[in-house]
Structures are given as structure tokens and as C-alpha cells.
Amino acid sequence: MKILKTTLGIVAIAFITLTIVSCKDGKKEQNNADGNHSEMNHDNSDGHHDGEKKAISMSENGSGNTQDVLDDYFSLKDALVADDNAKGTELGATLAKSFGNLDISKYTDTQIADLKDIIEDAVEHAEHISESDIAHQREHFKILSKDVTDMVAITGTEITLYEQFCPMYDGGSSWLSMDKEVRNPYYGSQMLKCGKVQREIN
Template sequence: MKIIKSLCFLAVIASSACNQPAKQQQETAKAEGVSADTAKTTAATQIADTAAVVKAYIALKDEFLKSDVAGVKTAASALEARLAGIKGCSETAIVAHQITEAGDIKAQRESFLALSKDVVDLVKGGKFKSAPIYVDFCPMADGGKGGYWLSAAKTIENPYFPEHMKECGSVKEQIN
């Protein structure tokens, strides 16, 4: 229930995109002659879209905890649709699509590493007025290079090694 409440409050996130910071988006809007009202409406849409991305990302991470290839594909498809709705996130949506096409959990997790990096950057670009979102890190992921993921709970549940090292990792940052 706490996770659901956290995600519901994400609608208060400030405008951001996968590869275009909020300030840069505002400058682009001014340069394109967009009115202040239009810019506010766009920002509100962006906030809702970003909140939907976080919710879909957490659902995907939870499917990785189950190591369910079909469930991961379904959740990645939902995340892809959410990412496609955000200006500047088309490349990240492509990575989510790669997860839907992967034939095994290992390949899906490899794509999840890249996806997580982009989504973490997206969320860090927002300003939260909600329960925290945690940036977690596993030093063993990616062949010992390490990998990040987002979580709505402070407890570590490692999506890269849920069978053998579910509690491997640490909270590196709290976003709120």
C-alpha cells in the first residue's frame, strides 16, 4: 500500500525528459514561441507521463524479481508505451522494446541495465513531493561493473540476482 501511495504522489513531479532537462525544455518552449499557458499544460502532461513511467518501471522491476520471462515482456511493453509518450525518451522506449523481444531472462536483464540508467536519470531530473524513490546499486551486476535500479521501498530486492543474491546491494540515493 505504501508503494501505491508513493506512486500516486508522483504526479507532483517537475517536468523532465529522458535526455532533455526541464530547464532546457522551458528554454526550447520559449524559443519556439509557446505561450505560458501551453507550456504549463505541457508540463502537467509531462509530470503525469513521468509518474506513469515510474509506476510502469517499478512493475517491471518487480517482474524481474520473479524471473518470469513472460511477465517481464508484458511489463516492458507497458513501460515502452509510457516512455513513448515523453518527448526525448524514444531511445529509452527502444531499450524497453528490446526487453520484450529478448528470449531469456539473462538477455532481458542485460537490457534492463541500460534501461535503468536512463530511467534513473529521468527520475533524478524531476522534483518529488512524495514518499521517496530509492536508487539502489548492486556491485555484482553487469559482470562486476555494477548496476542501478529504482525502488519504492528502502529494502533491497535485487532484480539482477533475485534467486541467489536477492539482498545484494545498497541504497545509493534517495529521491524526493
């Protein structure tokens, strides 16, 4: 029994070390790429515009307000990826309105009750984001991401979404993306690529 506990302890430590080294390697890549800072910004910018194009397309072809919420959520995520506190503030307010305007009348009574709870919580966190510095924006974005994921579990999505996971931020934190490529909203340029795709949501 003692040997088993020791072995499990060693395995757990090895896993944690591997995860941290993996993310730190990502950070080193970022630091090594500082010389190509403008090129990196250009690449990030391209990714951001691709996201915007997809969001616009999704909004036009989607089912209305749910797509508006997702559109605003992804714009907020992009602002945090870009370390843009001012844009995050603006988009937090926009997302709070989108959630407040969400039409949930077509769902079942149980789904409506669940969606009301999700909306109430999401509006509160989006409003906090609209009033906070970027560190606090990221704290609230973690909970907001769970709210959006819970919403999508009820409403569904017409495009493939990717739930991504960062093991380093606040004991492990998830977010949604329209792209497989990881762009970390919790660390931004500090550890842009830290994370992995956890699952696809269709």
C-alpha cells in the same frame, strides 16, 4: 613508492573480497531459507503488493505521464525480482508506450533535447525487454535504469526514491526503488538481497 603500490593493491583486494563475501553471505541466507520457500515467497509477495499500492497512489497524486513511466518501471523491476520472464515481456512493451507518450512540452529547450535522447534510448531498451529471455531483460534493464534516473534528474519526483547498487552484476549495476529494502532485479531469487542503498532522490 613500491611499498605504497603494494599497500594500495592489498587494500583494493581486501575491499573486493569483502564486497563479494557480503553478497555471497546474502546468497547463503537465501539457500538456507529454501526450507521456508513458501514463507519467503509470501514475504516477497507482500513487498510487491506494497509497491503496487504506492505506485497507484503515486499515479493518482502525481503529475501525469512522468508518474506513469515510473509506475511501469517499478512494475517491471518487481517482475525481474520475481524472476517472471513473461510479466517482464508484457511490462517492457507497456513501458515503451509510456515513454513514447511522455509529454515533455513544459520543459526548457535544453531539457527537451535531453529528454528526447533519454526517451529514444529507453524505448529501444524497453522494446528489447519485451522480446527477450530474462537474462537479456536484465541486461537491458541496467541501461533502462540509467535512463529513468536521468529522466528523474530533469523531471523531479514527488516521492522519495532510492538508488540501489549491486556490486556483483556486470561490474556493478544500479536501479531505482520506492523502498529502502533491497530486492535485487538483476539476480532475483538467486541473490535477492545483494546490494545497498546508494542515495536517496527527493
